[in-house]
Amino acid sequence: MTDEKIHTYSPQPKLPPPVTEIRHNKLKPLEIIRRIVFIVLGAICVGIALEIFLVPNSIIDGGITGISIMTSYLSHIPIGVFLFLFNIPFLILGYRTIGKTFALSTLLGVIVLSITVTLLHPVSAFTDDIFLAAVFGGIFLGAGTGIVIRAGGSLDGTEIIAILLNRKSPFSVGETVMFINFFILGSAGFVYSWDRAMFSLIAYYIAFKVIDLTLEGFDESKSCWIISDNYREIGDAILARLGRGVTLLHGEGGYTGDQKKVIFCIITRLEEAKLKSIVTELDPVAFLAVGNIHDVKGGRFKKKDIH
Structure with a gap:
């Protein structure tokens, strides 16, 4: 193990603007159009998941959507009505506490989702196979939800509650949402049957994973830390x-006090095997650590041409 000393120039950190300043930042027209298009597409995708796969097979989603599905089943009133009505109090709360842009984006998504499920209600389910319905319903549900989140909106009021609770509790937004959904999905066993509750959990898990995939993308990035005496050869090989590109950092052994050069670089998931091959070829005893990165922006991450 080494204690790494990174010597880089760092200007005085710029504090984020206050909430009131963020709320008054005006979006560019093209950005507004892009958000609207993606929120509409995402909401339609979720509507397809609900009415074409999940609801006809008595599978529910979590949050307000799950409550709306079970309430519709018990009252025989269209789901779209409850999706809109149940989310209104949370939208008002979000408008007052989180921000105008987020609340309006969520309102648009909820309206489109309510209209979509109402229009698709007469359409027959694509499959009567409960397992296929859970799998493909979860895929469409996760993809649509992820698209809406990337556009800066939401389709469920429980996320607004989770954001507000996160400010005053040690629990993260994801933990709060999962805790709430645990009880909502479990209640499906009392409304439908326990096998439907278990299939609902399968659909929710698939949707959860697809949301991550939608937000992070298929081309996952990885950070690499390499400590080797042959740092110059390894760095040149990675570039060629x-x-x-690579960055050389200054490190010092915590036990020996020896000065070391640490190579830092960002690669894609598909390049990991080739990087390991390069390091092993040039220094079989080199230290190599690889970690996942959710987002990479700025700098010169774009790949250089290899001649």
């Missing part, structure tokens, strides 16, 4: 054979 992978087309990736």
